[in-house]
Amino acid sequence: MVVISTNGRQDTEESLVLGMDCSPADSSCLVGLVLPLWSDSVIHLDGDGGFSVSTDNRVHVFKPVSVQAMWSALQSLHKACEVARCHNYFPGSLFLTWVSYYQSRVSSDQSRINEWNAMQDVQSHHADGPVLFSDVPTERERMERLINTRLREIMMQKDLENVTCKEIRTELEVHMVCNLCEFKEYIDNEMILILGQMDSPTEIFNHVYLGSEWNASNLEELQDSGVMYILNVTREIDNFFPGVFEYHNIRVYDEEATDLLAYWNDTYKFISRAKKAGAKCLVHCKMGVSRSASTVIAYAMKEYGWDLERAFDHVKEQRAVTKPNPSFMRQLEEYQGILLASKQRHNKLWRSHSDSDLSEHHEPLCKPARQPHTVGRFDPCNQGNSPAVPTLQELLQPLETPSDTEQVVRSVSECGNPSSAGKVVWSSSQPNTTVNQENKLNTNQETRTEAQLTSTTRDQSAATGDQSVGSSQ
Incomplete structure (x- = not known):
């Protein structure tokens, strides 16, 4: 290393x-x-x-x-x-x-690459793969492993419709040069298991195959099918051809306590990567019945927007032995709810309804402290309460000063800090100019106010005179 x-x-x-x-x-x-x-x-x-x-x-x-x-x-x-x-x-x-x-x-060479990629807790190895990181097996365990390997090779070469179990066992004894009478029951069980795995992988979609351990260990079949990506959804089965195919492992057992849902986002990305590359992906477990089938159903639900019933029926129609365990079915139902919620999140009707609810039941976070005054206009209802606000033109009127570098900044604040309203901030060394400007503004305001009061008094006097003349007549 x-x-x-x-x-x-x-x-x-x-x-x-x-x-x-x-x-x-x-x-x-x-x-x-x-x-x-x-x-x-x-x-x-x-x-x-x-x-x-x-x-x-x-x-x-x-x-x-x-x-x-x-x-x-x-x-x-x-x-x-x-x-x-x-x-x-x-x-x-x-x-x-x-x-x-x-x-x-x-x-x-491939044998050394297999050794670098060997995994722990693996029960099924490739015939040429290393058996590492385990306790020293007993004599019977070593014999069972050897029987399993040789039995697979023999069954691949035989016409299984015209051969009996006894004939296969007899040929196995010839290959191993020993008597296998005490392993009769083990050989029969392995024959049934291997026979159930020997079917070709099932094409679920153009780029997705669903299969078993047997399919994952058949190099010639994989290459003929165009498979380049293998999703291994088992803990007990090795990656048979590391370096030849791209593998992704979900190391779980087919048990009720297994949380398979937690891996479906990663498996979706892996299968999508194979599709994007124009290759095909084999998804397999031990028998291609529960773990791998559940993973393919989850992929179909997300990729094509199908509900659980439609995705399950499609996979079941293609591969009749599909049967996820009850825990995986519950997880698929939960996954269906997750996907549905994700779709609704982008629904315009749902979002507009939510926005209207927020606008009806919640007050705005920011409120104006008080209504702003009308700039540059006299408010008769505001007499004696606060000084009138000067017009914007008066605020921006250039100062009559010979110096162009000296400026006066006026700041009027009505919302933030009322106490600072009307304050004058200057950066000039001649504050008298600013004071004169303010005095002019106040004088103009008072003149307008007096004119309005005088006009009002005259109107009242005229009205009184008219009433007196009417009464004398």
Whole structure:
């Protein structure tokens, strides 16, 4: 394992992990693994002298050769992961663009690539794949694994309509050169299981196939179908051809307690990526009945806007054995509600109704403190209460001063701070000019007020005189 760090396009430190395969025979060193360290990278100790690195839905297990080697590796990895989190490195960004240089140079043989991509808790392995990170198996467990591998090979070559179980078992004993009488029941059960998986993958859509473990392990069939992406919805089945296909793992069991809904957003993106690339995606679990079928139904609901009933009927029509467990059906119903709510969020009628409710039942957040006065007009109802506000032209009238650099700024505030209304702020050294302007404004105001009062008095006197003349007549 090699950790490489360099400054990227954003002038920050970026790191990746390389898995190197060294051959002492010809002194060659080949690349078998390229693992970029993103901001979601997590390191776990497995308690057995090794550790795992999980990032971007990938999990890789490493077994250092010594305690000192493990210490050095963990120190380097923790530092690189901390930098990635600090700068928020994520796939698809401008970070770690130089990784493609190493990805194009992965040249180790397939068996070593399989070893770099080996996973924990896996029960089904490829015939040529490594069996790592597990306790030492018993003699019977080793024999059962060997029987399973050889049995698959024999059943692929036989015409299953014209052969009996006993004939298959007899040929199996010939291949293994031993008596398998004590494994009769195990062989019969495995035959039934393998036979149920041997059907070709079901084409649900033009770019989506639904299948089983058997379909995922059949390289020739996958290549003939045009599959380039494989969605593995199991914890117990290995990725059989890492480096040949692009994998995405949802490591869960087919149990009532499994929360499969939490992964459907990621699975939708993965299948959509295959569709965008013009390739086909195989979605598989153990039998292609529950976990993978539920995932394909969820994809159909989101991609085509179907309800649960229509999506389920479509998948069931294409693959008759489809039968999600009761927990997954409840999660699909919940997912249907989530998708429906997401659609309504963008509905114009729903948004307009919501906006009208807000406008009817809620007062505005900001209210004017008081009604503003009419600028530049005399208000007879305001006599004696507050001074009249000068007109805007009077405020903007240039001052009669010989200096062009000296300015006077007047500020009238009615809403924010009433006490500051009418204040004069100047930046000039001649305040008398401003005072004279204010005196002129007050004089003009008083003159207009007196004229109006005089006119009113005259009108009243005239009216009184008219009344007197009428009475004397």
